[in-house]
Amino acid sequence: MTIYKQALGEDFKRLHIKLQERYELPTGTKFRASGVMREISGGPKWLSPFFALAVKKKFLFPESGQYIPFTIVNHSFIDEEENLKVHWERTFFFGKKKRYFNALMGLNKENLIEDYLGEPALFYSDLICSVEKNRGMKIVSGKQRFMIGKWSLPLPRILQGVVEVFEGYNEDREVFTICVTIRNPLIGRLFFYEGEFREDDD
Template sequence: MKSIYEQALGDTYQLLHPKLQERYRLTGDAVFTGAGRMEEISGGSFAVRAMMVLGIRARLFFPERGRNIPFVIHNKVSRDAKGQETVHWDRTFDFRGKKRHFDAVMKWDSEEEQILDLFGKPALLGSSLSLHVDDKGAMHISSRSQWLPLFGMRIPLPRVFHGAAQIVESYDEERQCFRIRVHVRNPLFGTLFAYKGSFTGTRKDGSGGSRDET
């Protein structure tokens, strides 16, 4: 069975760096666990960061910023109430022992043929995603429409309230690691937050076997 990322990219999935192809082949019982450091976590005015405090309990936003921050990512696959595969993205940042989270789940929308990204636990924000592969084999992910998921409905957010995300994940052959850049921007407030860094990881399949992705 193809992962939701293979479905979104179609034939261009084969243009991804081989390490990224393995990394994003998340289907069935596959699990990916990675660890590394964020060189820098930045962005957001004092007022914006004060509001992000409200997102801590929902594992959605956090106000802390810094450099050389330990980072862990955990991806696993489950099925929702409709039996569709859902990919979990659990990200943890360690600010000197104070752990902050940025969690989401992604699923494939077969009607609109796109990936949907639901942020927080429980989900408090939804976004559709656009994916493409660049000429160096890196994965580019950007947000499109955004909404509030309420009672099974999507309440559209005006663009002025969007947190437009741009993510680039690549593989560094020289350092043998994944590299990640994330930038989230709002039309009114500018950059809400951004981070960049690197990590190594291991993918395990349903048979209990593992594969070092570094």
């Protein structure tokens, strides 16, 4: 059973059928898709040192633009400790330049998604999943920690990047839709993208 199905419980059945198929993701399988981000934008320029570090970690990036091609690969697997994990590889193509927004997700004892952002992880966040009235998926962040190797430092709310994700399915266009916003209580918007994608043919 996928970590997302466990996190949502009976509400998983309320998702649009295409989202159920996407997030079912049996162990050992991959979901591959391609699409276009209608808009990608980042935070203020004075955060460039942070974004420089994030780029090296395949986390966030400073580039912005419109109609940016991207791909996504989700891979479900069992790790060495017999825990179910899902690796996320999101690649954005700014001309010949590639940027990444990668993560490794698992499930904790409270049925919350554990999200390790970056490779190796730079940040950790609890993720709370729910189903919207339009049968889409909503994901919001909870507790967060800054990762230093195997060590972690809890982040107070004032220093967190508060995440809000909406993923849906447009039946008329037969595409998945995605909107991701990361905000900080002091700085405002740190990162944003919004677009659509289709599953790749085998």
